[in-house]
Structures are given as structure tokens and as C-alpha cells.
Amino acid sequence: MSAPFGRRHAPLLIRRTYGPYVVLGAGDESARAQPGQFYMLASAERWGGGDGERPYLARAVSVMSVGDEGLMEFLLEEVGPGTKRLCELEVGEGLLIVGPLGHGFDEPDAGVEPLLVGGGIGIAPLVAVQEAWGGQALLGFRDAEHAKAAELFTDPLVSTDDGSRGHHGFVTELLEAELAKQSRPIYACGPPAMLHAVRAVARTHEVDCELAVEAPMACGFGACYGCVVATVDGYRRVCVDGPVFDGAVLA
Amino acid sequence: MSAPFGRRHAPLLIRRTYGPYVVLGAGDESARAQPGQFYMLASAERWGGGDGERPYLARAVSVMSVGDEGLMEFLLEEVGPGTKRLCELEVGEGLLIVGPLGHGFDEPDAGVEPLLVGGGIGIAPLVAVQEAWGGQALLGFRDAEHAKAAELFTDPLVSTDDGSRGHHGFVTELLEAELAKQSRPIYACGPPAMLHAVRAVARTHEVDCELAVEAPMACGFGACYGCVVATVDGYRRVCVDGPVFDGAVLA
Amino acid sequence: MIEFCGLKLRHPVINASGCFDVLAAARVFGDELFEQFPFAAYVSKTITLRARAGNPPPRLWESAAGLINSIGLPNGGLRAYLETDLPALAAALPVPLITNVMGSTPEEVGEILDALEAEATVAAIELNVSCPNVATGLDIGADPDGLEALLHHVRPRSSKPLIVKLTPNTADVAACAAGAQAGGADAVSLINTLRALALAPGGSGAWLGGGSGGLSGPAIRTVALAQVSRVAQRVTIPVVGMGGVASGADARDLLDAGATLVAVGTESFRDPAAGSRIARELDDGFTQIAH
Amino acid sequence: MIEFCGLKLRHPVINASGCFDVLAAARVFGDELFEQFPFAAYVSKTITLRARAGNPPPRLWESAAGLINSIGLPNGGLRAYLETDLPALAAALPVPLITNVMGSTPEEVGEILDALEAEATVAAIELNVSCPNVATGLDIGADPDGLEALLHHVRPRSSKPLIVKLTPNTADVAACAAGAQAGGADAVSLINTLRALALAPGGSGAWLGGGSGGLSGPAIRTVALAQVSRVAQRVTIPVVGMGGVASGADARDLLDAGATLVAVGTESFRDPAAGSRIARELDDGFTQIAH
Numbered sequence A, B: 001m002s003a004p005f006g007r008r009h010a011p012l013l014i015r016r017t018y019g020p021y022v023v024l025g026a027g028d029e030s031a032r033a034q035p036g037q038f039y040m041l042a043s044a045e046r047w048g049g050g051d052g053e054r055p056y057l058a059r060a061v062s063v064m065s066v067g068d069e070g071l072m073e074f075l076l077e078e079v080g081p082g083t084k085r086l087c088e089l090e091v092g093e094g095l096l097i098v099g100p101l102g103h104g105f106d107e108p109d110a111g112v113e114p115l116l117v118g119g120g121i122g123i124a125p126l127v128a129v130q131e132a133w134g135g136q137a138l139l140g141f142r143d144a145e146h147a148k149a150a151e152l153f154t155d156p157l158v159s160t161d162d163g164s165r166g167h168h169g170f171v172t173e174l175l176e177a178e179l180a181k182q183s184r185p186i187y188a189c190g191p192p193a194m195l196h197a198v199r200a201v202a203r204t205h206e207v208d209c210e211l212a213v214e215a216p217m218a219c220g221f222g223a224c225y226g227c228v229v230a231t232v233d234g235y236r237r238v239c240v241d242g243p244v245f246d247g248a249v250l251a
Numbered sequence C, D: 001m002i003e004f005c006g007l008k009l010r011h012p013v014i015n016a017s018g019c020f021d022v023l024a025a026a027r028v029f030g031d032e033l034f035e036q037f038p039f040a041a042y043v044s045k046t047i048t049l050r051a052r053a054g055n056p057p058p059r060l061w062e063s064a065a066g067l068i069n070s071i072g073l074p075n076g077g078l079r080a081y082l083e084t085d086l087p088a089l090a091a092a093l094p095v096p097l098i099t100n101v102m103g104s105t106p107e108e109v110g111e112i113l114d115a116l117e118a119e120a121t122v123a124a125i126e127l128n129v130s131c132p133n134v135a136t137g138l139d140i141g142a143d144p145d146g147l148e149a150l151l152h153h154v155r156p157r158s159s160k161p162l163i164v165k166l167t168p169n170t171a172d173v174a175a176c177a178a179g180a181q182a183g184g185a186d187a188v189s190l191i192n193t194l195r196a197l198a199l200a201p202g203g204s205g206a207w208l209g210g211g212s213g214g215l216s217g218p219a220i221r222t223v224a225l226a227q228v229s230r231v232a233q234r235v236t237i238p239v240v241g242m243g244g245v246a247s248g249a250d251a252r253d254l255l256d257a258g259a260t261l262v263a264v265g266t267e268s269f270r271d272p273a274a275g276s277r278i279a280r281e282l283d284d285g286f287t288q289i290a291h
């Protein structure tokens, strides 16, 4: 399904937090996002004037959840001036939105419960996957404070880097353990190092893996050619050919 | 008295409105302003991202009132992205301030009650004059809504362009009437056309007049040479040689 | 209706080359894109004789009120353009197509022009002369005489209107524009991006995979206005103004400075329909002034 | 301690010419200014042989993350500088003085250098070559050969360290820097403001009394970084980098790109003590990296 053309104004309807993460909810009745798709988000007022006189461009943010009547929820982590401004927004303030954008996750075959491997803020699109198609969530966080966002999932398994909650170690260790029990396809999103490790595991276990990758984006709709990632077929634009790629295709 | 060197952070303590005008109050214990002096103001957060990706520089704003323990009050009118952001600030948010700056009004001779002629937002420094030295305020506004700011004065005479409050006509007509009764020096601040008319009246009546003039400013402390006004001695910087000039000196 | 190099355009707002991929946008936005097409003419991304992969990522850096890009002109090359893109564009575009081309030698440019000569879909050609000269490292269009010589060489190879997209990285852009006119250009367009650099946080050298890049967006708006004004005062051919245009007021400034058309680049990234909005704001401005 | 052209400086941050009037600031801020002096050396506003009134107002226009100025180099002329400013500066300044000068002919520049030769207060000279050439309208420093010739003429007239302040409005700033070095410059400084234009709202022509102006501030930061990087790679003399520096990180970028000193211009308008803050942030950065 295609996105409405142009940038729209959407008032912020929901704001709540999970540890350091912020959930923002806005209505977008005219569109329904697929799991793995994203929006370009900016605040309607005072987008700018932060660190280094930024932000200027909109920011790519995954759809975390699609509620009734087009309610879109996003999960944000503050890492710079753009996410700072978005995280500061209050209910009633305005968002500028373009989307839904990108090529999301493929629907699993009937009866297949995929493994959803998420690291940090990368858990966001997996919430939408689990809502739509189920699946076992395996989530890695820095610490228990960040792991509060595990609440967004049904029956997740959690690991933390510092052992303050769940398994002490990498989420890929949880993944190995699950795959040892049952071979299932993987849907993953997280930092590059995690995605790299997940691909290696998938290769070893000969299971399919779909990875949602990130790249700095200016436009989100294929206009700037700025967001490329290297694949076996050369550079591909993450915003239109991804953000979800078959793990076997990435170079 | 000299201003503390550098830019300081001051939380906004007071915000109230008079019709379309906004009063902002912030503490600046280390400094005491003279009537006619001004500060350079910016918001501490999100100064930028408005119309045309502005504001960027701080804005010159007259000291309207000096309260106890260095409480400074400012009166603002929204005319562009800088004043918009300042007018939106909420109590508890931060201001960045430099000042007090400039050469203010001279203290009147003992026993002399000057005429204080203000137009629109130009009334701001005259509040400080009246607080410090008394004087009869003559205030011109667009309409009754704007004239709500007359409350800031003791016993003002008011004129409005549309006759919706007080005298229907120009404030210089009130000035002529007062001077006809008694010859007194004039302290004036307002739009260029008003100041021009005030100077003509002062010349006719052979009274002294001190005018607070405006110019676009980048720095406010003599650094950029951007704020000049033509005087009989050539260009002078409004920020350090003014903003108050003897009416006879302006070219 | 606006007349530009023989093209009749509905309004004076077009896209800047490389800042709107209409075929990708159609995949994203579907038919609505064409129903509400934001530009009065469509300018393609730069096409080169041979395919280019473009620069390694990262290709983008956000700066104060601007964007630095180092995309590196990825494109499938002339042949793929003729075989794949042109038929798709011919079928889809509701407005005239201007094809932007670049070559590192006059022969390369000539070869591209020859190939486009037979293509009815191509209403006009924009020649990008911001390509670095291999010998000097400067843009080939930075020198007025060199630019005139290049045009004398390639101009006879095409009967289509030829717009020369000048480089802003020069001491005297008006002299370059005059050189382009003397060489037979039908119009000039400017400004391309300003040479800029971003370093990776932490002291590990250039951030962009391609090394340095080009600055666009509001940061360069007033530089663009100065260059467009100088050029429009110097040449008699029409001028396409661009650089940081984000509103009707910005577009109006460029028209007031002497431009015939205005192109929108980076602002389309923030708002895909920026072209229509800017054309509408311009129009409202006209109406307001007329009243 | 940093060594620059024989001067010993406490830290690498100085002011950009024309962006801090220490005598006016002393009137405003009193002794605190000198107790907390923000710069490791003080650069004067440009001095010319004869007095200049400067351009008619308005002289300022705020642009996206930047400022356009058209001040027009007002100054009392060489004689007034020698008689009035220099003694005041000598009495007040806690850091070395660099006097910035400009002339529209080599003879004029030579005359100024001669006059400064005897002044012990003047630790170094910065020669501003952004003055427009009357014949071409271009900055006299925009052409590498012309710049070298100018320096061959004036260099012998001074025994003081000579910093050439390059113009950024040129195709090849590195070639200009090389020309300056070949002509005998002891250092180069850059970037000066980018040529820019603002139109008055409402279509009544140029906003600034002087017509066009120069863009400074964060908007030009990445252009400055690109030019400083190119120049530092080309010359062996020290480079003073400036343009949009607002933080220690910005200063660090310029130093990483090869500058020896960093100058702060427009940011001092926003924060009079910006120089100290930036020097401190730079220092904190060092400490952080060292740990």
C-alpha cells in the first residue's frame, strides 16, 4: 500500500516512557503501516536550535505499533538533537510526518512463529511484528533500566550486558539456545555488531533471517541516494529497498 | 556601572500578559540597570528552528522594570521568530542574558517631572523611567487591546489610532497639549515616525528631548558595528553610544 | 503559463537535479504523486556515459540548517538510462523532462548529447559542469574560458535547449555564466552545492565516505541569492535559481533577483510535496501583492 | 603555550577581525573583561590608510544559522589608529596585538606597513585581501598570481610576522594560500565571509545599505572546514582557521584539519565570553581524550 503523498501534520496524542525510552503516539488515519516500515518525523515547531544548530532534517523512526483507527506508536531513544526534540514533545504539540515508508518484514509462512531478535532501540519494529504475526521475542539491553521496554512484548526473553536483568550476556546467546531447540526464521533489528552476529548464527543454523538496518537518511523516499548499504548487488537505498533486507543479500 | 562580562543563564521567574504584550521577569542579582538600558536575550533551549530557520542571534530588549533583588522585567511584542520564541517561554525555562547594556536616559534635574512619550512596544523603557524618576506618561497605541499595557504606568494619558480608548489620534497631540500647559523635557521611545514627530514638537517648543532608538543588533556591546544610526557626528553605534540619544544629535 | 527555453510550464517551480527520484517516489506514493505532481518540469539526476556506483557510505552529514552530501553521482550510465528510465519516465511524467548530464571530457559530453538527440521525451538538457577537472582538482566549470571552450565543442551536438548548471565554487560566477552564454547555452542554472567538509566525531578523519562533500539547504540560501543576482545582471539568457529554497518567499527572492524558474532541492527531502507548496505560496504572494 | 609566528600564546583561540572591539567592550564590561580576557591574542578590526565611515545602515541581516553583514570597514584611518587606539590598546591588552590592515593598492598597503614598523605594540600584522579589485569587482586576493605579486611588493616593508587573511570567494583557495606563502607570508588565515545577499521583505531591493554582504556563523562552518583542510594540506606555514566556530568541538575540527590557531567571530556576538568557553571546551576535550 502506498503512503499518502507529502508531509502531514499530526498532533501528539500519547507520550509515555519505559526507562529511558519514550513512546510517542500520533494518529495517521489515512495510512496503515506494515511491520518494519518507518516514518520520517519532525516536530512542527522549533525543529532546530539544538546542538550544532540542528536538527534540520526529519528523523527516520520505525513504526512500533499500529493501534485502532490508525494510531501509530513510535519508540524513541535520545541520541542527539533530533531525538532529543522528539522525546521532549508534549501531548498536544504537533508532529510533521511522512510515511509509512520502506519495505518491511515479509509475513511468515502460516503456522511459523519466528524468532524476534532485538537489541536496544532496535526492538521497536519487532513490537509491530509480534502484534501482527506473533513470534518469540529475544531482547538484549544494556541494563535493567533499559530492559523496562521489554514490557512492550508478550513473554519476551531478556538479556542484559551487565546482568542486571535476565540472561547476563548477549542476546545472540539466547538466540543460539532457541535455535538449538527448534529451527525457525529470524527477524532482527539492532546495532550493527548485533546484526552481524545474528547473521553468523543464522548461517550456521541454516535459517532465514530478515534484518532491519539503519543508515543516516535525508529523505526516506528514495530521493537523495544518501542511505545506501552495500549488498551483493551493489549499493541499495535502505529507505526504499529496505530497511528490511534478507540477511543473505547484505554484503 | 559595568555589566558582568559574558552571557549568563537566568531562569524565567515571571510571565504575564497585557493584551498582546508579554512581560517576562528574570533575576539578575549581579547587575542593576539604568532606565533606557537593555539586555540581549535568547532562550537557553531551542533558539532556532523558527521561520527561515531563525532566530540565531540574541534579541535586544529594554529593561522595563527593575524590581527588588535584581528582578528584571521585560515587555515583549511578537514581531518575528525571536520575539515569538521569547513570548512562548514558560516560567522555569531558561533565558540567556547579556547586560545591562547601552547608555540609558539621563536623570532629570531635581524637581523636574519629564514627559514620557511612548508608542506601542516603545513604552517599555519608560516604565523604568517613571519608576525611577516619576514623570507624566503619554502613551500611544493601535487600539484598546494594546492599550491594556498602559496599566504598567501610574496615571498615564492614552491615545489610540482607532479611538477605541482615550484620545483618538496621535500621542504627539497629547504631547502638544501638555507642553502648551508647561514646558518640560521629553523622554521618548517608539516607532521611527513617532520619534520624528516628537523631535519636531520638541524643536518647536524648545524643550530637550531624549530619544531611545532601535537598530538591528547582532552583539549589543559594540563588537560588530552593525547597529549604527546617523548623527551629526557621523554614524554612531546604538548599542554603546545609545540607545538613548539627545534628539538634537540625531541626523 | 511560463515560457522557458521554448517549454511551457504551469508555474516557475521545478526540482533540483538529484533531489527527487520520480520513479522511486512513485513506488512510495503511488498515483497520488502524479495527480499532485509538485514540479512544473522534472529534472533527472545526473547521467554519465558509464555507470557509476557512487561513493561509499556514509553519504550524508547534517550541518547547521543544511546538509552535506557526497553521493558521487550514482547512475546506471547512459545506456541504462535510455533503455530503462526514459521509457518509464515517458509513460509516467505529467510534465516536461529535463535530463541532467555530465562528462569528464568534451567528447564524453558530446557522446551523451548525440544519444539524447533522438529522444523525444527529453525536452531539454541540463549540463552539470561541477565535475572536478582531473588535472587541477577544480570544477571544470570554475573557469570562464574553459567553460566557453567546452560549450563551443559540445553545443553543436544537440538541437535541444541546453541549460548549463554552473558551479558556485568559483571567484566569478557571473563571468562563468557569460562564458556559458557565449558558448551557446540557452539558460544557466545555479547554485550547485558549496564545497564543504565534515569530520567524524572523535578525530578519525573525514566522516563522508567520499571525503569532502557539497553543502545545500537554508545555510546556502543567501549565497545562492547573491550568485543568482550577479548572474542575472550579467547574462541575457534565462536563469534557473536554486539553493536553500524552502518557502514561497525564498522563491520570490530568487525571481526578484532575476531568475525565471526556481528549483527546489533539499527542501523536498523534508517535505516531498514542497514543490507544490512553494508554487502555491508564490501564487498567494502574487495575489496578495496584486490586491 | 602555543607558538605562532614567534608569539607565545596561552591557548589556540583568538578573535576574528572585526568581531570584537576591545575598547568598546571595556566600556561595557569594565575590568572583568581583562581579568577574564577570552582570547590568546587580540586581532584589531581592519585599518585602512584613510578614515572610512562604513556603509549606510541597515548593516545586518540574520539568515539561517548565520549573519550577513555589510559593515563596510568603518575605521578612523591609520593616523587615528596610531594616535588614539594603539596607546589605549597598549595600556589595556593582556595579550599580544595583531593589527589587521587593508589597502586598495600595493602602495597603500606598503604605506600602512611602514607606519606600523615602529610600533612595538603591534606583535604581528594580518593583511586582509578581501578588498574588491576596482577593475574586476573580484576580491584582490581571489587570484593566486595577483596575490603573490602583491606580497612580493609589500612583504619587504615589514619585519613583523605577516598573516594573510585569504578570501573564500575563489575557485582554489589552496592555490591562493600557496601564492601567499610564495610571496613571503608567515601564516594564512581563513575563512572570511562568503558573498551573500538579502532582499528586503516586500520586493524593494537589497536590504543592506551596502548592497550585498558577507555570510558568517554556523551556516559557513563546514565550508570553512573544507577550505582550511585544503589549505593546510598545501602550505607549510601555519594556518589560522575560522568560520562558524561556536564550540570546542568546532575548534577541534579546525585544528584536526590542520589549523594552528582558531579564531572566533560571530559566536562572540551571542556570547561575549565565547573565546574562553571554547578554549576551555577544547582543553576539556584534550583531557577527555588523554584519559
Ligand SMILES: Cc1cc2nc3c(=O)[nH]c(=O)nc-3n(C[C@H](O)[C@H](O)[C@H](O)COP(=O)(O)OP(=O)(O)OC[C@H]3O[C@@H](n4cnc5c(N)ncnc54)[C@H](O)[C@@H]3O)c2cc1C
Residues within 6 Å of the ligand: A038, A055, A059, A060, A061, A062, A063, A074, A075, A076, A077, A078, A079, A080, A081, A082, A083, A084, A121, A124, A125, A213, A214, A215, A216, A217, A243, C060, C061, C062, C063, C201
Ligand atoms: C529505518 C530507520 C528506523 C529507525 N527507527 C528508530 C526508532 O524506532 N527509534 C529511534 O529512536 N531511532 C530510530 N532510528 C534511528 C534514528 O533515526 C536516529 O537515531 C536519529 O536520526 C538520530 O538523530 P539525532 O539528531 O538524535 O542524532 P544525530 O546527532 O543525528 O546522531 C546520530 C548519529 O549520527 C551520527 N552523527 C553525528 N552528528 C551528525 C551529523 N551532524 N550529521 C549526521 N550524522 C551525525 C553519529 O554517528 C551519531 O551517533 C531509525 C533509523 C532508521 C534509518
Ligand SMILES: Cc1cc2nc3c(=O)[nH]c(=O)nc-3n(C[C@H](O)[C@H](O)[C@H](O)COP(=O)(O)OP(=O)(O)OC[C@H]3O[C@@H](n4cnc5c(N)ncnc54)[C@H](O)[C@@H]3O)c2cc1C
Residues within 6 Å of the ligand: B038, B055, B059, B060, B061, B062, B063, B074, B075, B076, B077, B078, B079, B080, B081, B082, B083, B084, B121, B124, B125, B213, B214, B215, B216, B217, B243, D060, D061, D062, D063, D201
Ligand atoms: C535597544 C533596543 C531595545 C529594544 N527593546 C524592545 C523591547 O523592550 N521589547 C520588544 O518587544 N522589542 C524590543 N526591541 C526590538 C526587538 O529587538 C526586535 O523586535 C527583535 O529583535 C525582532 O526579532 P524577531 O526575530 O522577533 O523579528 P525579525 O524577523 O528579526 O524582524 C524584525 C524586523 O526586522 C526586519 N527583518 C526581517 N527579517 C529579518 C532578517 N532575516 N534579519 C534581520 N532583520 C530582519 C524586519 O524589518 C522586521 O520587521 C528593542 C530593540 C533595540 C535595538
Ligand SMILES: Cc1cc2nc3c(=O)[nH]c(=O)nc-3n(C[C@H](O)[C@H](O)[C@H](O)COP(=O)(O)O)c2cc1C
Residues within 6 Å of the ligand: A224, A225, A226, C016, C017, C018, C019, C045, C046, C067, C069, C071, C073, C100, C128, C165, C190, C191, C192, C193, C215, C216, C217, C218, C220, C242, C243, C244, C245, C263, C264, C265, C266, C267
Ligand atoms: C543529495 C543531493 C544530490 C544531488 N545530486 C545532484 C546531481 O546529481 N546533479 C546535479 O547537478 N546537482 C545535484 N545536487 C545539487 C542540487 O541540484 C542543488 O543544486 C543544490 O542542492 C542546491 O539546492 P538546494 O539547497 O535546494 O538543495 C544534489 C544535491 C543534493 C542535496
Ligand SMILES: Cc1cc2nc3c(=O)[nH]c(=O)nc-3n(C[C@H](O)[C@H](O)[C@H](O)COP(=O)(O)O)c2cc1C
Residues within 6 Å of the ligand: B224, B225, B226, D016, D017, D018, D019, D045, D046, D067, D069, D071, D073, D100, D128, D165, D190, D191, D192, D193, D215, D216, D217, D218, D220, D242, D243, D244, D245, D263, D264, D265, D266, D267
Ligand atoms: C560584523 C563582522 C565584521 C567583520 N569585520 C571584519 C574586518 O574588519 N576585517 C576582516 O578581516 N574580517 C572581518 N570579518 C570577518 C571575520 O573576521 C571572519 O573571517 C568571519 O566572520 C568568519 O568567522 P565567524 O563565522 O566566526 O564569524 C567580519 C565579520 C563580521 C561578522
Ligand code: FES
Residues within 6 Å of the ligand: A216, A217, A218, A219, A220, A221, A222, A223, A224, A225, A226, A227, A228, A237, A238, A239, A240
Ligand atoms: S534517505 Fe534519501 S534515498 Fe534513502
Ligand code: FES
Residues within 6 Å of the ligand: B216, B217, B218, B219, B220, B221, B222, B223, B224, B225, B226, B227, B228, B237, B238, B239, B240
Ligand atoms: S549591535 Fe553590535 S555594535 Fe551594536
